[in-house]
Amino acid sequence: MDKALTELLIGVIARQLEGCRTVAIGASSPIPGAAALLVRARTGGALRVLMLGSRKHNAFTDGGRELFDCAAQGRIDAFFLGGGQIDGAANINLVGIGEPPRWQQRFPGSFGSAYLYFLVPKVILFREEHTPRVLVPQVDFVSSPGTSEAGIYRPGGPQALVTGRCVFGFDAPRRRFHLASVHPGETPASIRAQTGFDYDAPASVPITESLPPADLALLRGRVAGEIAETYPRFAATLFGREAA
Amino acid sequence: MDKALTELLIGVIARQLEGCRTVAIGASSPIPGAAALLVRARTGGALRVLMLGSRKHNAFTDGGRELFDCAAQGRIDAFFLGGGQIDGAANINLVGIGEPPRWQQRFPGSFGSAYLYFLVPKVILFREEHTPRVLVPQVDFVSSPGTSEAGIYRPGGPQALVTGRCVFGFDAPRRRFHLASVHPGETPASIRAQTGFDYDAPASVPITESLPPADLALLRGRVAGEIAETYPRFAATLFGREAA
């Protein structure tokens, strides 16, 4: 794990969560989890964090359906999705390549993506691997579409795509990403080379901002201890911290 | 409360529950409750009793819907319904007489009758008052119909109507009651005079059998103590018993 990059990504995601009241974090999502806990710490608890797998930050008591019901009730402002493939229209593929019954390549499955992508207002796509293999012109299987036709009930959708190289914003009416910032060490050209789909790019693309020193201190201090409860190995590797 | 009659009714209802595996008892139903607990005691627990309002005999943990869901799952063999009016086709009225918004007479409401009557295989109608006012030719408002047309999903329906004067069986294909037995002190003629609907009656109508002495002892002993947990006043009045 690249510590600087990981902290950068946590900072990027934290910024995406600004203004949210409630964010839900799925399983196996330490970076979004850390980002959410950072915003929570920074706002004095104004952001409510519902983190699956956590004991301390999981308020759910109605079983596995509650996250989904909660999203349908409009109580979840932000959620994170990934994808074995992500295309330029923000379609995501978590299922596989090829067709059943003989998949060429098989991913774990859709999880709740075919639902939450429609219902959570700010879905942040997060996939650290940024290669033409992952960011493809068109996904082979649509686990969930980036946009829907008019008349389809869809209060939710993609807000941004965060990768290990850059941040894309999403322009829903145009069904296209635009390059919002490149991480230190990358350039607009290097992003273009590693991205399989077409996207818009302004003439001048800013460098992704790092966390301000105060936030970084908060992350490495209090938040590192909090995230260790759910992701002990992540916290130990990144911050050398045990659960607070 | 007429102690002899109450014990007789408990005995009648207990016989109706023979062969059942699970019976549910709604609120404010001490006589069906006592009958169910009697059968449970007599069968060494082979009858499962789900008694609303009880702590000891209420296994539900999924809130108010569980009784209804359980019935829909086919797990409840028998249930009891009453009615402000009951007619000769076993239609029941728990809502009122007249039409809204100005009811001539208003009863509490349908409770779960518009559902459970369709889904529980053996519904035993129980109304102690047996007068032409209650047992009418046709109910003014159908809270729930006694039978349904072919093609309507209806695994359940009425098995019998037990009153303070007699027991009627129900003949679903003919949509009619038949007089099964008259309680001591009544005659086929006295029943006919007090019943507002038409029904079949055999040439010879037996007298309703009382509980055998062993069952009566069980009722006055162990079951009296058990029913007192949920219906203390009933148990005190009838058996002079406090909760076991």
Add this chain to the structure above:
Amino acid sequence: MELLSLDKLAARMTPGSLIAIPADYSGVSMAATRALVASGVRGLRIICVPTSGIQADVLIGAGCLAELETSAVTLGELGLAPRFTAAAKAGSLTIRDTTCPAVHAALQASEKGIPFIPLRGLIGTDILRQRADWKLAENPFADGADPIVYLPAIKPDVALFHATKADRDGNVWIGRRRELATMAHAAVRSLVTVEEIVDVSLLADETLAAGVLPGLYVEAVAEAPRGAWPLGLQDLYPTDDAELARYAEAARTEAGFRAWLDRFLDGRSAAA
């Protein structure tokens, strides 16, 4: 979560608000009922989950309600609910009759964010006949004809109930009374009165957590010791049968009801 006085909590319910209230056995906020009556609010709409007793009867008698949807209103062994019965005869209240599982199912539809839910039973009842908002449809998965009723979701503005305790995060212990969770999930916001506010998190212990409604759903809590009285609350205190009997007797007349209500507004028993 906001910690409010009873009056401020009651003030969150305004004319037109659709308020879900639980059945007598489930945690009825008579304390909030008193505050509502005292506030003089009119035009509330009530959905009983799935029945009510003295709570609905008092709100009807006090003139707070424009509309009531219920499977029943009854004082149980004490007989008919007098103010409900009088209003039903006078036509002074819009009463929408329903049936218990239909209330539960329609709240679950809101809980799941679906526009409707199918339900068995109901066909051939006059309840269905009177419900223009319910639809008789065909089961689209059946081979042949299989009529079934579709119920639109019920989305209360407020779930209002009383519980034993809440913590500082608004987590409320409801135990086995899971219809309170369904009500709260379905409603836009929950207003809860409790016997006491505790300082430790109710989610800290897994045994306790299993019976908790998360604060996520709870907008405000008011402390109200013996807040279900004259009804009972779980294992804490039983129903005050004598007071209920006094109510049943008094409320048979408008004047008797007013006299009982005056005492109730003072927090006093009619026997005092």
Add this chain to the structure above:
Amino acid sequence: MELLSLDKLAARMTPGSLIAIPADYSGVSMAATRALVASGVRGLRIICVPTSGIQADVLIGAGCLAELETSAVTLGELGLAPRFTAAAKAGSLTIRDTTCPAVHAALQASEKGIPFIPLRGLIGTDILRQRADWKLAENPFADGADPIVYLPAIKPDVALFHATKADRDGNVWIGRRRELATMAHAAVRSLVTVEEIVDVSLLADETLAAGVLPGLYVEAVAEAPRGAWPLGLQDLYPTDDAELARYAEAARTEAGFRAWLDRFLDGRSAAA
């Protein structure tokens, strides 16, 4: 409730049985999984509620399954589930892809005895395209066009899971893991393994009762200490990460899987 040996409990699942199993975090009966594999049963159908990990992977690798419906099979941080992935490429197993809330909703439909339930989302996904059993319909309560998907109820023959304790009446403590209750309500019968059988009723205490699945739904229980191993169970024991890593490595090949399975059938770790 019957108290059975693990073998006898496993014998209740026969070719064609549709078995609901919970996700890794919820109480997975690896003890019953071992007994199923040992029994040599074939042709089982599995519905994952809503995902699975090593349990489904082992059952697939051992050849017990004819069909699998799931939202995902994964070893989490350890990566792809190797036997699932191999079977998906070989086409040796019927895999029906679904999505988490669709599993929960379709089980709730069975729980409520309704033939289907509508659900939002799904439209425009290839998951929907591949599900001939799901119907794209119109919301009958909308003013204009409002397409929505109808999911048929899922009625498992068996709900199979592991929990901390059961009592002599078959009441099982599940705590916050209420998807286990939904599974059990939806299924014809529940087969449960537990760490221990206790002699006092789990319904006797209201605090405990709030987290109980009533024995009403439970056909049989088998005692199986550490029955979730190598997965963890609630607060009792954590997941054995090292053993899972050994599995993830071994199961990359058919031979490696067989070697791991032999040890597992003996109740031994692959490290032993």
